[in-house]
Amino acid sequence: MDDPYQNNINQQGETYPTYGGGEYTYPYQTDYPPQEEEDAASDVTEGHDEDEQMYEGEYQGIPHPDEIKEARRAARREARMKARMATDVEEETLPEQYESIMEDCGHGRFQWTLFMVLGLALMADGVECFVVSLALPSAEKDMCLSNADKGMLGLIVYVGMMIGAVLWGGLADKLGRRQCLLYALAINCIFSFLSCFAQGYGIFIFFRLCSGIGIGGSVPVVYTYFAEFLQMDKRGEHLSWLCLFWMLGGLYASFTAWGIIPHYGWGFSMGTEFQFHSWRVFVLVCFLPSVAALAGLVFMPESPRFLLESARHDEAWMILKQVHDTNWRAKGEPERVFQVSQIKTPQTQDDEFIEIQSETGTAFQRFMVRHMTLVKQVMKNMLSLAAPDLRIHGLFIAIVWFTMAFSFYGLGVWFPDQIKLLQFEEFESNVKIFHREKVERFHFNFTLQNQVHKEGEYIHDRFINIEIRNVKFEESLFENCYFEDIRSTDTFFENCTLKNTVFYNTDLWEDSKFINCKLENTTFLHPKKGCHLNFQEENDVLIYLVSFLGSLSVLPGNIIAGLLMDKVGRLKIIGGSMLCSAGCTFFVLLCFSQWAVVLFHCLFFAASAAAWNGIEVITVELYPASKRATAFGVLNGTCKLAAIISTFIFGKFIGITKIVPIILSFSALVCGGLLAFKLPETREVILQ
Numbered sequence: 001m002d003d004p005y006q007n008n009i010n011q012q013g014e015t016y017p018t019y020g021g022g023e024y025t026y027p028y029q030t031d032y033p034p035q036e037e038e039d040a041a042s043d044v045t046e047g048h049d050e051d052e053q054m055y056e057g058e059y060q061g062i063p064h065p066d067e068i069k070e071a072r073r074a075a076r077r078e079a080r081m082k083a084r085m086a087t088d089v090e091e092e093t094l095p096e097q098y099e100s101i102m103e104d105c106g107h108g109r110f111q112w113t114l115f116m117v118l119g120l121a122l123m124a125d126g127v128e129c130f131v132v133s134l135a136l137p138s139a140e141k142d143m144c145l146s147n148a149d150k151g152m153l154g155l156i157v158y159v160g161m162m163i164g165a166v167l168w169g170g171l172a173d174k175l176g177r178r179q180c181l182l183y184a185l186a187i188n189c190i191f192s193f194l195s196c197f198a199q200g201y202g203i204f205i206f207f208r209l210c211s212g213i214g215i216g217g218s219v220p221v222v223y224t225y226f227a228e229f230l231q232m233d234k235r236g237e238h239l240s241w242l243c244l245f246w247m248l249g250g251l252y253a254s255f256t257a258w259g260i261i262p263h264y265g266w267g268f269s270m271g272t273e274f275q276f277h278s279w280r281v282f283v284l285v286c287f288l289p290s291v292a293a294l295a296g297l298v299f300m301p302e303s304p305r306f307l308l309e310s311a312r313h314d315e316a317w318m319i320l321k322q323v324h325d326t327n328w329r330a331k332g333e334p335e336r337v338f339q340v341s342q343i344k345t346p347q348t349q350d351d352e353f354i355e356i357q358s359e360t361g362t363a364f365q366r367f368m369v370r371h372m373t374l375v376k377q378v379m380k381n382m383l384s385l386a387a388p389d390l391r392i393h394g395l396f397i398a399i400v401w402f403t404m405a406f407s408f409y410g411l412g413v414w415f416p417d418q419i420k421l422l423q424f425e426e427f428e429s430n431v432k433i434f435h436r437e438k439v440e441r442f443h444f445n446f447t448l449q450n451q452v453h454k455e456g457e458y459i460h461d462r463f464i465n466i467e468i469r470n471v472k473f474e475e476s477l478f479e480n481c482y483f484e485d486i487r488s489t490d491t492f493f494e495n496c497t498l499k500n501t502v503f504y505n506t507d508l509w510e511d512s513k514f515i516n517c518k519l520e521n522t523t524f525l526h527p528k529k530g531c532h533l534n535f536q537e538e539n540d541v542l543i544y545l546v547s548f549l550g551s552l553s554v555l556p557g558n559i560i561a562g563l564l565m566d567k568v569g570r571l572k573i574i575g576g577s578m579l580c581s582a583g584c585t586f587f588v589l590l591c592f593s594q595w596a597v598v599l600f601h602c603l604f605f606a607a608s609a610a611a612w613n614g615i616e617v618i619t620v621e622l623y624p625a626s627k628r629a630t631a632f633g634v635l636n637g638t639c640k641l642a643a644i645i646s647t648f649i650f651g652k653f654i655g656i657t658k659i660v661p662i663i664l665s666f667s668a669l670v671c672g673g674l675l676a677f678k679l680p681e682t683r684e685v686i687l688q
Helices: 056-060 065-091 093-105 109-142 147-175 177-195 201-215 218-227 232-242 244-260 278-285 288-297 304-309 313-330 363-386 388-429 541-552 554-568 570-590 594-622 628-652 659-676
Strands: 268-270 274-276 432-435 438-440 448-454 457-459 462-464 467-474 477-479 482-484 487-489 492-494 497-499 502-504 518-520 523-525
Touching: 093 304, 093 313, 109 147, 109 177, 109 201, 109 218, 109 232, 109 244, 109 278, 109 288, 109 313, 109 541, 147 177, 147 201, 147 218, 147 363, 147 628, 177 201, 177 218, 177 278, 177 288, 218 232, 218 594, 218 628, 232 244, 232 554, 232 594, 244 278, 244 541, 244 554, 304 313, 363 388, 363 628, 388 541, 388 570, 388 594, 388 628, 388 659, 541 554, 541 594, 554 570, 554 594, 570 594, 570 659, 594 628, 628 659
Parallel strands: 432 448, 438 457, 448 467, 457 477, 462 482, 467 487, 467 492, 477 497, 482 502, 497 518, 502 523
Antiparallel strands: 268 274
16 A cells, blocks of 8 residues: 555656655655645644654754645745735836936936926016016006005915915826926916006006916926926925025026116107006016927927826836936937836726717817816816825915915015005105205206205296105295206105196196196196106116116025025925014014114025925925826915915005014024924825
8 A cells, every 4th residue: 555645646647756764754855835735634643642752854864744834835825925015016116217317317417408498487486476566657657546456466476376286286286297398388478568568557467467367377387397307305405496586586586677667768659548667677588488488398208207197108218218318318318218118007096088089079069078077177177185095194284385475475565565565654754855945047957866855936937857755845836937848756745726727748648747726827738648757766766776686696595495405305494484484574673774674585585485385395295196286286276375465564664664474474483494394205205
């Protein structure tokens, strides 16, 4: 009878040598395939007392059958564990694989070229924030703007940028980063150019609104776009360097305004209806960064990360190969081969794709179906930002954005207005008062400035080709006087009597310059149309100098953020910067001179620059690729909403008190800075 325990033939029929002797003979294999049936085989010691019977093979150094079976079980357990681990890795392959690909592509010529192009787009955004405020002192005179009109013009840019941020951010996750940025910059270029020639207030404000909608997409799309071409250890630093271009936008706007607007002759006119003064030349020059960015972007590829999310793997592979070859060719290693042959698909692709045949419905119906589907997808993506896994962190980062923008933009408007107020108070303190003067048959051929004339008498006097600035005539008599070619600024006649007086080619209008006056046989011939500006007075060099210094002062903050972003982390940069900014605002309460306000204006901008860098970097890193631009757009829209609210509130307290704006800014910065430490640190996190 065959030994039931002797099994020297495996399943493939191969014979193995046997060791030992007698009934304890058993096969010894150099490897142990995981066969379940072998576990059911009895060992040679079955039915015996192991303590009483010794295993012979022990003297020959041969493993016991129990040890063999245990080794096989351990091997099977390890194989199952590796399989489970492989499955887990499979689920997170795309972000990790994409990071590995970017590391293999390296950081070089391609990223620096894209850096310059996207930097110009960010520079255009910085210019847009300054252009209206710098042109406003001239535009308000040229278009005869009231205080309400001036306030609306200042706010309309932020309204447009708020709409544009949400709109283009949402579309960038569905249409592509590059495509949406092209559309946004094109709209900005077109309407910025048209606004230069708009003569009426209504059409001008409409063009600036549309221009703001266009440029509003630059910030959310630029950071999302550039981050997806950066590897993890370069991301924080180079996104911070990108912020330098916003500073350059402010410097460009300030410098060009300083060099162009005061030159009143840099323009032309066509009759009295069409005026193209120097401030319009300035607005025209300010759209050049946007044109340059648009031209450069034409030659840049789409983000491969977006293409992978859209299941366009072949296009993504080609672009990644282009990045790889461009960088290594520039480094002198053109022989290096792009070795990626397969790229994993993202975990979820739940977009609703609708294929419409050309013969289905009318062209308008097909257009509506496609675009309504796109709108639904964008709205669905926005609503997904409130998902449980994103809700808390999303709320925290939104509050940080809001508090930072509330203080930054509010004080950014308040500081120049406060300086103007101090200038005005100093100017008023030097006013000259003339009481009951009598001037007869005198020819005024010199400038009248900062004067108050009470109960005066002017008989047979001539006022020809002069400027009258900040002059007020109260209860005075003008008889047989002649005014010709008069240019006035803040000049009024109140409770005066004018007899047999002629106004020829002046901007002293009957309906606005004469308050409760008695006009007897007084004639207004060929009155000047529009409001005419005395550029030497209104465009004080200090206005442009403050803007220039404020923009330049963010340079130290940007440098510090760029050097430390990947070393100390995003949270310390944001929190520390916001708390330092809060300290700068508090000390503004002690400022009572123009230059003290200018000093703390610069310190505040310098301290807050690093916080902006950190906020923009962490926003990119918090959200997955399918929601990244949408989230950035919504948060940037929140930022512009805070700017609208703060500029409106702070403007109401100019000339009343500075305590309320300072306390509001200080409180907002402290709350936002402390809350920033509750955000997750994303310094060593792969972009999901």
